[in-house]
Amino acid sequence: MRISNTPIAARLAALGVELRPGVSLAEHTSLGIGGTTDELLIRRYETLPEVIRDLKNEGVPYKFLGGGTNVLVTDGELPWIVLHLPSTHPGVRVEGNAAFVDAAADLGGTVTYCAKRDLGGMEGLIGVPGSIGGALRMNAGAYGTQIGSYVREVELYRAASGENETLRGDDIRFDYRHTSFAPDDIMLRVKLELPPNPYQEIVAGIRVCNEKRRASQPLNQKSAGCIFKNPQGASAGRMIDELGLKKLRVGDAMISDRHANFFVNAGNATCDDMLRLVDDVRERVKKAFGFDLENEVIFWKN
Numbered sequence: 001m002r003i004s005n006t007p008i009a010a011r012l013a014a015l016g017v018e019l020r021p022g023v024s025l026a027e028h029t030s031l032g033i034g035g036t037t038d039e040l041l042i043r044r045y046e047t048l049p050e051v052i053r054d055l056k057n058e059g060v061p062y063k064f065l066g067g068g069t070n071v072l073v074t075d076g077e078l079p080w081i082v083l084h085l086p087s088t089h090p091g092v093r094v095e096g097n098a099a100f101v102d103a104a105a106d107l108g109g110t111v112t113y114c115a116k117r118d119l120g121g122m123e124g125l126i127g128v129p130g131s132i133g134g135a136l137r138m139n140a141g142a143y144g145t146q147i148g149s150y151v152r153e154v155e156l157y158r159a160a161s162g163e164n165e166t167l168r169g170d171d172i173r174f175d176y177r178h179t180s181f182a183p184d185d186i187m188l189r190v191k192l193e194l195p196p197n198p199y200q201e202i203v204a205g206i207r208v209c210n211e212k213r214r215a216s217q218p219l220n221q222k223s224a225g226c227i228f229k230n231p232q233g234a235s236a237g238r239m240i241d242e243l244g245l246k247k248l249r250v251g252d253a254m255i256s257d258r259h260a261n262f263f264v265n266a267g268n269a270t271c272d273d274m275l276r277l278v279d280d281v282r283e284r285v286k287k288a289f290g291f292d293l294e295n296e297v298i299f300w301k302n
């Protein structure tokens with residue numbers, strides 16, 4: 001969708017929003033799949049309510065993109081624009097045991113920044129790519145850690161009120177790869193409370209998690225991490241592996257030979273290739289084990 005030569009573009013420019021025309025989402029997602037659309041970079045978070053009000057009034061559909069590491073985007077000219085908060089470095093401020101972090105900050109960078117100030121707890125999240133905002137939305141977790149455990153406050157654009165608000169951590173539910181945020185809430189900043197621990201001990205924990213990740217995941221291939229959530233009491237990856245489906249391929253979409261729940265783009269995979277592979281595997285798992293696998297990756301179809 002193109003809004004470059006419309007009156008809304010001029011109004012957005014006056015608000016300090018940068019419009020990037022014709023951005024390829026294949027270049028902005030870790031799967032390397034996705035079509036083209038205009039992107040808005042929102043530098044001043046306080047302008048978001050006005051930007052979204054204007055988009056809604058003009059009937060311009062939009063989606064919000066963080067680091068692009070957990071989305072599968074459809075191909076071709078996309079029927080919506082993309083909103084994005086440009087990354088801030090480091091985007092973190094520490095006060096006592098609290099870390100105040102911008103949604104656009106890098107998750108791994110935040111873990112390291114806090115570790116250097118003797119604040120730990122998030123060691124398990126070190127290899128999870130993407131932004132803090134994406135991690136909050138997904139309640140990113142690994143090796144027994146989930147970001148939701150440390151959230152004390154979230155500043156966000158609330159779709160319900162059309163304004164920026166602050167929520168207390170106790171008022172937000174963080175479940176396995178699921179949160180109680182509304183689908184079109186946009187996280188802006190978070191206050192995390194982290195347990196103090198000497199840097200050397202935190203680094204030792206980080207090393208262990210890094211090694212586990214390197215040993216089991218195809219980190220040099222294009223993926224979006226685990227494609228399916230694990231059903232209660234079962235492992236999606238183990239079931240797919242037991243069916244002998246590693247390396248199964250539709251076009252250039254392929255099941256990794258290292259981790260059966262990682263589906264990789266082995267060349268020029270299209271969204272359709274990936275969706276056909278996902279559907280095929282879901283059916284086989286249902287037939288063999290009776291589980292309806294739920295997507296962990298967010299699918300942005302038309």
Ligand SMILES: Cc1cc2nc3c(=O)[nH]c(=O)nc-3n(C[C@H](O)[C@H](O)[C@H](O)COP(=O)(O)OP(=O)(O)OC[C@H]3O[C@@H](n4cnc5c(N)ncnc54)[C@H](O)[C@@H]3O)c2cc1C
Pocket residue numbers: 030063064065066067068069070071103127128129130131132133134135136137138139140141142185186187188217219223224225226298
């Ligand atoms: C190699 C690899 C390993 C991975 N390992 C793990 C793992 O161990 N554990 C794990 O949990 N995940 C893992 N992932 C998945 C992914 O990294 C996480 O889900 C990550 O938190 C997504 O963040 P993102 O910024 O890239 O989000 P995106 O992919 O950009 O977006 C994901 C969803 O979050 C929404 N979103 C993003 N930012 C915001 C915001 N500021 N406000 C509101 N909504 C927002 C988007 O609209 C979208 O719906 C892995 C991915 C890869 C590629």
